[in-house]
Amino acid sequence: DVQMTQSPSTLSASVGDRVTITCRASQSISSWLAWYQQKPGKPPKVLIYKASSLESGVSSRFSGSGFGTEFTLTISSLQPDDFATYYCQHHNGDNAFGGGTKVEIK
């Protein structure tokens, strides 16, 4: 089974910061990776699929990159609405999620 590992688990940042979250797969998953945002008490929301495709309606300050075993989610300029927990998921396979990265206010 493919294991997904995210880092860091917690990230403290300020409004306007550029933020990068990393997700590593235990074996190659090609581009089969999605990123989700979850706020407390709410269901997750997909941001990125196939590693770098932006979901319709999602702000362009979110971008994804990577292939194989290493992937990144970048928020170009952190906004107040972006403080949340982010998860990666290997789709088209084991469907495993990463452990999550909580983005906190610094």
Next chain:
Amino acid sequence: DVQLLESGGGLVQPGGSLRLSCTASGFTFSTYSMAWVRQAPGKGLEWVSAIGPGGVDTYYVDSVKGRFTISRDNSKSTVYLQLDSLRAEDTAVYYCAKEYGAHPNNWLDTWGQGILVTVSS
């Protein structure tokens, strides 16, 4: 609008059973795969199960194989998750989600609000 509404959660004793339902609206239900994802209190997301559009292809995470059963009734636009032999570690919010496209194991583009299942004596 695409909407998913879960029901059937609650408190159950260890070893007991529950059936979760998820009723969909706003899209052609019979042409999409559907999934269940759970989240234990204060923990991360765990993919649980998925089912293809026709209800024949089903998939499970190892920890629930033999205990949980996913099914669907396309005439009612509803997907089900039968939870049997429940354990304390099954306590979680269970989310119903729509897969992108017909093939199971795609990304999840729409989620329900979630339903809490508590397994405790």
